[in-house]
Amino acid sequence: MKRIIIDPVTRIEGHAKISLFLGEEGTITHARFHVVEFRGFEKFCRGRPFYEMPSLTARVCGICPVSHLLCSAKAGDAILGVRPPVAAVKLRRTMNLGQIIQSHALSFFHLSSPDLLLGFDHDPAQRNVFGLMKSHPDLARGGIRLRQFGQDVIDKLGGRKIHPAWAVPGGVREAASVETCQELRARIPEAQATARSGIELMKHYMDTHSEECKVFGLFPTLYLGLVRPNDHGWEHHDGVLRIMDHTGTVLVDDLEPSRFHEFIGEHVENDSYLKSPYFKPMGYPGGAYRVGPLARLNLCTGFGVPLADAELREFRARAGGVANSAFFYHLARLIEILACTEFLDQHLQDPDLQSPRHRAEAGVNHLEAIGCCEAPRGTLFHHYRVDDNGLLTYVDLIIATGQNNLAMNQTVTQIAQHYITDSRSIPEGFLNRVEHGIRCYDPCLSCSTHAYGQMPLYVELLSPDGTIIDQVRR
Amino acid sequence: MERLKLATVWLGGCSGCHMSFLDLDEWLFELSEMADLVYSPIADVKDFPHGVDVTLVEGAIANEENLGMAKTVRQRSRVVVSFGDCAVTGNVTAMRNPHGLGLEVLRTVYLVPEPGTQPHIPDDREIVPALLDQVIPLHNVIPVDHFLPGCPPSASRIRDFLKQLLSGTAPNRSAVQIRFG
Amino acid sequence: MSVVTLTINDRQITARAGETVLDAARETGIPIPTLCHLDGVTEAAACRMCLVKIEGRGRLQASCVTSALEGMVVHTETEAIREYRRMILELLFAEGNHVCSVCVANEHCELQSLAADHGMDHVRYEYMNPKRPVDVTHERFALDHNRCILCSRCIRTCDEIEGAHTWDFAGRGSHARIIADMGQPWGEAESCTSCGKCVQSCPTGALFRKGSTVAEMTKDRERLAELMVARKEKKWSV
Numbered sequence: 053m054k055r056i057i058i059d060p061v062t063r064i065e066g067h068a069k070i071s072l073f074l075g076e077e078g079t080i081t082h083a084r085f086h087v088v089e090f091r092g093f094e095k096f097c098r099g100r101p102f103y104e105m106p107s108l109t110a111r112v113c114g115i116c117p118v119s120h121l122l123c124s125a126k127a128g129d130a131i132l133g134v135r136p137p138v139a140a141v142k143l144r145r146t147m148n149l150g151q152i153i154q155s156h157a158l159s160f161f162h163l164s165s166p167d168l169l170l171g172f173d174h175d176p177a178q179r180n181v182f183g184l185m186k187s188h189p190d191l192a193r194g195g196i197r198l199r200q201f202g203q204d205v206i207d208k209l210g211g212r213k214i215h216p217a218w219a220v221p222g223g224v225r226e227a228a229s230v231e232t233c234q235e236l237r238a239r240i241p242e243a244q245a246t247a248r249s250g251i252e253l254m255k256h257y258m259d260t261h262s263e264e265c266k267v268f269g270l271f272p273t274l275y276l277g278l279v280r281p282n283d284h285g286w287e288h289h290d291g292v293l294r295i296m297d298h299t300g301t302v303l304v305d306d307l308e309p310s311r312f313h314e315f316i317g318e319h320v321e322n323d324s325y326l327k328s329p330y331f332k333p334m335g336y337p338g339g340a341y342r343v344g345p346l347a348r349l350n351l352c353t354g355f356g357v358p359l360a361d362a363e364l365r366e367f368r369a370r371a372g373g374v375a376n377s378a379f380f381y382h383l384a385r386l387i388e389i390l391a392c393t394e395f396l397d398q399h400l401q402d403p404d405l406q407s408p409r410h411r412a413e414a415g416v417n418h419l420e421a422i423g424c425c426e427a428p429r430g431t432l433f434h435h436y437r438v439d440d441n442g443l444l445t446y447v448d449l450i451i452a453t454g455q456n457n458l459a460m461n462q463t464v465t466q467i468a469q470h471y472i473t474d475s476r477s478i479p480e481g482f483l484n485r486v487e488h489g490i491r492c493y494d495p496c497l498s499c500s501t502h503a504y505g506q507m508p509l510y511v512e513l514l515s516p517d518g519t520i521i522d523q524v525r526r
Numbered sequence: 527m528e529r530l531k532l533a534t535v536w537l538g539g540c541s542g543c544h545m546s547f548l549d550l551d552e553w554l555f556e557l558s559e560m561a562d563l564v565y566s567p568i569a570d571v572k573d574f575p576h577g578v579d580v581t582l583v584e585g586a587i588a589n590e591e592n593l594g595m596a597k598t599v600r601q602r603s604r605v606v607v608s609f610g611d612c613a614v615t616g617n618v619t620a621m622r623n624p625h626g627l628g629l630e631v632l633r634t635v636y637l638v639p640e641p642g643t644q645p646h647i648p649d650d651r652e653i654v655p656a657l658l659d660q661v662i663p664l665h666n667v668i669p670v671d672h673f674l675p676g677c678p679p680s681a682s683r684i685r686d687f688l689k690q691l692l693s694g695t696a697p698n699r700s701a702v703q704i705r706f707g
Numbered sequence: 708m709s710v711v712t713l714t715i716n717d718r719q720i721t722a723r724a725g726e727t728v729l730d731a732a733r734e735t736g737i738p739i740p741t742l743c744h745l746d747g748v749t750e751a752a753a754c755r756m757c758l759v760k761i762e763g764r765g766r767l768q769a770s771c772v773t774s775a776l777e778g779m780v781v782h783t784e785t786e787a788i789r790e791y792r793r794m795i796l797e798l799l800f801a802e803g804n805h806v807c808s809v810c811v812a813n814e815h816c817e818l819q820s821l822a823a824d825h826g827m828d829h830v831r832y833e834y835m836n837p838k839r840p841v842d843v844t845h846e847r848f849a850l851d852h853n854r855c856i857l858c859s860r861c862i863r864t865c866d867e868i869e870g871a872h873t874w875d876f877a878g879r880g881s882h883a884r885i886i887a888d889m890g891q892p893w894g895e896a897e898s899c900t901s902c903g904k905c906v907q908s909c910p911t912g913a914l915f916r917k918g919s920t921v922a923e924m925t926k927d928r929e930r931l932a933e934l935m936v937a938r939k940e941k942k943w944s945v
Contacts, residue, residue: 062570065541067591090657091538091588096621101843107921108809111618114542114678162548162568180569182558193552200551213549214542214678215808217921225923413918441843441894442917484570611808614829615800618809623836660836665829673828677808701823707807707814707922 056475061085061487063163063180065115066497070464070486078474083464085457085490087497097447102131102416102438107217109434109449113496114214115158118151118206119427120434120449121219122289127423127434128221131442132414139407140223143209145289146399147219148425149392150205152288153243155428156345156385157202159494160250161195164382167488168257173481191253194246198389201236201243205396208232223411233400240397244359247389251363254383258370267470268489269378269463272298274331274341276316276455277348278426281306286352286391288426294351295331295341300374303331309424312433312450328457329450340458343430344493345384350374357398360391378463378492385494388428416442427452429496453495463489530692531579532557533565534609535599537592538619538661539585542678543610544568547582549681560692576602580691582609582674586619587662591655600668605691611677611706613664618677620661672697675706713779728770728781729757739783740792740821743858744771745908747932748867751859756795756821759783767791789825796822801832802881804839804853805911811924812912818856819911835881842887844894848906848916850885855913857883861905868934873899907931 058070068087075081093112100108106124110117122144129136136144162181169188170179178186185192203213209228210216218225258265275298278291284305293307295315304315319328319336331339341347355361364387371380399405416438423434430452437446467489471482536544544567550557564578565571574595581603587593600606611617664670674687674697683703690697697703709724715737722731727750732739742754750771758767762780767788770781782788799805799818807813839852859876862885866872873896877886887896906914907926915924937943 059572060567062572063568067536091619092622092625096625099841101841101849101917103918103920104809104811108618111540111542111677111809114540114545117540117542158545158548176570176572177564180563180566182554182563182569185555185558189555193555196548196551196554199548203549212680214545217813217923220920220923225920443841443843608829615806616834617806620834620836621804621806623834624804624838626838662834663829665831666833670829675828699826699828701820704826704828705823706819707810 130421133417134412154202157199275347357394537585538588546678817910844892
C-alpha cells in the first residue's frame, strides 16, 4: 500500500513518524502514528537495587524526569511498607506542581504555539521557538520565564533542574528552607500572569478557529485519570482512578491504582514500538481512552482553587460538557498551569515543608509494588517486583503517552482525511497540521517505548536480504 | 560577524540535554542574535541541511537510524559535539549492553497479545529501525570535535561552551566542565 | 631521624629517610594522583597512577613503593606521564560498567574526580560491557561489581585495620574480581564483622551502604588512617 511518510515528527519529545496511506484519486484512507525509539529500561533495570530506581527511571525522560522519580519513589514506599511522613508527601507534591508548570509551559509555548501564532503554513525555517522570539518576543520571554520558574522549583527542592535524585523510597532527602519557599512564592504572580495571558490567547484562537476545534481529534473516547478520593477533585500525585465515557458517565470510580490491570489491557501494534492500552470491558479498539490534561479536566469535579475553577467552568461551557476534541488539550494544559500556581502558593506557606522528618526508613517488606501518579501527560504506573534483598526481578512501566496511542492514531487520520484531498500535491502546511494533531497530546515518546520482554515475543531472524532465517517464540 | 549555523540532533537518549539547552532561558535571545537554529527536533526542517557550522548531538547510537543520522551530521557539519553522557559514553542507554542482543540481525517483529490471535507479518522495515546489538557512543562511529559530558550538562556549562565556540576559542577542558554524571 | 635531599620537578626538597617518593612529594605540596593508595594501609602499586620519571632509571617508577634517596631527580609531570594517567583512567572506565549519572557515588567518587581532573572528556577505548553481578546479601552493605576497579583497598583495609580478611581476589585478567571468604555471598561470609571499613575505603560506588540512593554515598576515607594512628601511636584526632 502506497504511503507518504512524515519523518521525523518535529516539535514533540522523542522519535516518531506518521504514515499517510493513499487511497484512490488522491485521498487518504487512514494515517498511522509510529514510535521508532526504544531503550529497554524494563530489561536492564532488572538486577538493580530498587532504591536506585527513582534516579535511574528519571533518565527515561528529560522533560518529565520528576514524574518517574516520584512514581518510582512511591513504588519504593510500598516495597518498604512505609507511609512517607506528611512532610515528605507535601514536599513531593510541591515538586510535582513545579514539574507540571515547566512541562506544560514547554509544550504550549516552546513546541505548539509557533503553529498557533505564526500559523500552520508559516515558513518551516521560522516556525519554532526561535522564530517566536523574533515575532512575539514578549510572549516568548513570558513562556521561557514560566518554564524557568517550574524548573527552579525543581532545582531548589531537588538540587538540580533535570534528573534530581531527591525523592527516594520512604520520602525525600532534604526539606525546603523558609528562604527557598519565600523566594519561590514571590515569583508566583508573574507565573500566574503568564498563564492567564496564555489562556486568553488560546481562548481567542479557539473562538476564531472553529475548524481546528472540530477536526483536530474530535471523536468519542473514554477518559482515565486520578482524582481525589472523596470529592473527586483534580489530583496530580495521589488519589484514586476514575474512568468516564465521552458523555460524562462514570464507568469506574474509586479504583485503587494497584488494581489497574483489572480494567486495562494492552494491545500490540505491528508497526510501532508503542503498545495500545484499552478499557477491557469495551474491548480493542472500542475501549480506547485518553489521559492527560484533557482527561483530568473532564474527570474532576473541580480544582478547589478559584482562578482555575472559574476557567474550568468556562472550559466546560465552551466544550458543551465533556471536551472530546484533542484541540482542547492546549487550553486544558494552560488551565492546569494556572491551578498549579494557585496550589503552589498554598504549599509554599506550609511550615511542614521545613520539617526534619521527611524520610522513613525500612527494609524490604513487600516483594511487589505499584506506584501511580499523574505525569503532566497523563497517568503513570511503575510496577516492580523485587527479591528478598531488594534487587528488581521485574519492571513494568505503563506510560501516559502510550495510553493515548489509539487516540493519536485516530487524530492523525481525522486531520489527514479532512485537509488532504489530493495526495499528489500536499502543501507543507497540511502535513504540519497532521503533526500538530500529535502535538496536542504533548507526547513523551522517550517515556513511552522503554519496554520489551514482558510479553510473549515472536521473533523473526532476517538475513540482510530479507529472507527469514529463523523464527523464535518465547 | 557571520551568524553561526547551529543544529541539534537527538539520537538514543532522553532529550534531557535538549531540555538543559532550553534552560539557557533568556540567554536564548542572545544566542538567537548570533546563531540560526537550522535543524533541531524542536524546529520543523525535516532534512539535515548542508553547511552547518556546529551540531550538538545528544544520545547514543542505539539503532540503524541513529547510525545513519550520525554519519549525515558528520558529513554536513564543520564541528560536531558529543552532547551529554549518552553521546559521550553510552550512559543509561547503553545499560542494555551486558544483557546482550547477540544475534546478527535481531528484530522484534511483534508481540503476540493473546493465544489464538492470528499474527500478521508486517512489512515495515522502512518505519521501525533495527536495533544495533550494542549501544555505542557517538565517537565510535564518527570523528567528534568536542565533548560536553553531563547527565545532562548544566545550562551554564552549555552556555560557557557555546560562548567559547562562538568567539573562536578552544573550549575549556577544566574538571568542572567535563565531569561525567 | 635522618633526612635526604632530592629534586622533584626542579625543586629541591627534603624527605625522611625511608619515606616514599609519593609521601615526600605530597608533604611538600607536589600533587601525585593515586587510586590504589590509601593512608593507613600498605601499598599495592596496582593502579600505576602514581608513576613518575626518575632520572637514571629506564622505566617509570611507581612512586608509592619507591624510596626517596639522596640526590634523586624526579619528574612528575612529563607529557608521557600525563598521557599514561589518562589512559589508565580510560581503561578503567572501559573495563567495567561505570554509569556515573546513576551511581550511588556520583559526585563523591575518586575515579570520577580523577577523570575530570585529567581532562578525560571521553573514553577512547571500546567499552567491554561485561555482565557483572550485584551482591546485596549482606544485611547493611552491598557490592556492585560493575563499579569495582580492583584497587584492593577493601582487601587491605579488612586485613590490616579490622583484621578479619574477609575480602580477597579471585580469577585473573578481566575475570578477576573481589570475593568474600571462599567466594560466598557476602551475607554468608562468616569472617565479616560488619564494621563497614571496607565501604569507607572504596574509592568508587562499588561498596556502599544498602538503601543509598543515587549520589548519596559519601565516604570518610581519612577515618581509616586516623584509626591506624590511634592504634599505633595512641593518638586520637578530635
